[in-house]
Amino acid sequence: MCKNLRCTFIKLFGIILLSSTGILGVEFVELKIVDEPSSYGLHAQQFGSPEEAHLLNLRVAPANFSGPPHFSRLIGRCFSEIINDYKYDLCPFHNLTQHEQRNQWNPYNGVLGVWQEWDILNNTFVAMIMKDGDSCGSLFRSARITFECGNHSTIVNVTEPVTCSYHLVFRTPLVCHPDSMLVYPTLSKDLQQRWDSLEGERLRGYWTDKGYSRRLREIFEAAGLFLSHSHHEQLQQQAQEVEQEKARSGVFASFDQCKESFKELQEKVKRLEQELESLKNSSGLHESHS
Ligand SMILES: *[C@@H]1O[C@H](CO)[C@@H](O)[C@H](O)[C@H]1NC(C)=O
Ligand SMILES: *[C@@H]1O[C@H](CO)[C@@H](O)[C@H](O)[C@H]1NC(C)=O
Numbered sequence: 090m091c092k093n094l095r096c097t098f099i100k101l102f103g104i105i106l107l108s109s110t111g112i113l114g115v116e117f118v119e120l121k122i123v124d125e126p127s128s129y130g131l132h133a134q135q136f137g138s139p140e141e142a143h144l145l146n147l148r149v150a151p152a153n154f155s156g157p158p159h160f161s162r163l164i165g166r167c168f169s170e171i172i173n174d175y176k177y178d179l180c181p182f183h184n185l186t187q188h189e190q191r192n193q194w195n196p197y198n199g200v201l202g203v204w205q206e207w208d209i210l211n212n213t214f215v216a217m218i219m220k221d222g223d224s225c226g227s228l229f230r231s232a233r234i235t236f237e238c239g240n241h242s243t244i245v246n247v248t249e250p251v252t253c254s255y256h257l258v259f260r261t262p263l264v265c266h267p268d269s270m271l272v273y274p275t276l277s278k279d280l281q282q283r284w285d286s287l288e289g290e291r292l293r294g295y296w297t298d299k300g301y302s303r304r305l306r307e308i309f310e311a312a313g314l315f316l317s318h319s320h321h322e323q324l325q326q327q328a329q330e331v332e333q334e335k336a337r338s339g340v341f342a343s344f345d346q347c348k349e350s351f352k353e354l355q356e357k358v359k360r361l362e363q364e365l366e367s368l369k370n371s372s373g374l375h376e377s378h379s
């Protein structure tokens with residue numbers, strides 16, 4: 090979302106209020122100048138180009154690789170597909186971005202999610218979860234990547250079942266073997282033993298469903314397959330601090346944030362102009378029009 094857009098402060102913009110008797114006063118307002126006017130021009134000529142990819146920033150750092158070991162061959166690779174006027178770049182274990190292809194004034198280029206964790210159901214890796222993408226109202230964009238078997242790796246489909254929450258279907262030969270997505274074999278001996286005893290205790294009626302799920306979750310967190318709640322909080326907090334710092338120094342996280350700030354300043358300038366006008370009138374200083 091227009092990460093290339095920088096709004097910088099021109100420190101003090103003085104409005105000098107004059108009257109026939111001299112200087113009435115000087116008002117200073119902060120004026121922000123959009124020095125790289127959004128993606129205007131740049132993207133119109135270069136949309137979809139690789140250069141624009143590095144203009145996007147990830148809010149949080151991607152998690153480390155985890156999951157089926159044979160998926161490690163996807164590390165550092167990216168897959169692109171254009172679907173309904175949007176180009177999607179999926180870089181497994183890193184990020185998912187979206188690039189609007191229509192040649193319009195301000196095409197959307199944004200991060201839909203950053204790699205964080207797996208979704209696991211019934212001892213099976215069912216989806217890669219990418220979270221903490223660009224802001225979307227009070228939320229952040231996120232995506233679920235599910236798999237289907239095919240003879241080469243490609244993005245099959247992207248939908249947005251819930252606003253700003255995406256579902257991408259990735260076709261790949263990596264999921265074709267029936268056992269390829271089982272979780273248990275990927276765990277360390279230690280964690281396998283923990284899981285074994287958990288299953289035993291469950292059979293003996295030790296755990297409620299909730300208690301069992303919680304302990305299983307702890308095993309997956311220990312394996313790095315799930316992000317712990319506290320780790321996620323920490324990521325969020327770090328991202329917020331960076332964003333607040335940027336806003337303070339006049340670099341905005343989003344085009345919307347910058348527009349908002351610009352609007353406020355426009356209103357401030359308008360108010361000052363009106364004040365100037367009324368001061369001119371009350372001091373009897375009128376501009377003469379011929
Ligand atoms: C990734 O792994 C490295 C070394 O194994 C570790 O220091 C780091 O904290 C891990 N990063 C995350 C986000 O878990
Ligand atoms: C997305 O991941 C790819 C592959 O790891 C990386 O080259 C690229 O810089 C990442 N994009 C962003 C916006 O960080």
Ligand SMILES: *[C@@H]1O[C@H](CO)[C@@H](O)[C@H](O)[C@H]1NC(C)=O
Nearest residue numbers: 210211212213267268270271
């Ligand atoms: C769980 O997976 C096993 C095989 O891996 C399968 O037989 C069983 O039907 C699955 N259960 C559910 C609820 O999907």
Ligand SMILES: *[C@@H]1O[C@H](CO)[C@@H](O)[C@H](O)[C@H]1NC(C)=O
Nearest residue numbers: 238239240241242243260262
């Ligand atoms: C792979 O898929 C393509 C098109 O879907 C098909 O033409 C080709 O025969 C397939 N190759 C193999 C090895 O299955």
Ligand SMILES: *[C@@H]1O[C@H](CO)[C@@H](O)[C@H](O)[C@H]1NC(C)=O
Nearest residue numbers: 172244245246247248249258
């Ligand atoms: C993509 O998903 C949409 C919505 O579920 C569906 O209508 C469409 O047929 C799908 N396209 C492909 C190529 O699977």
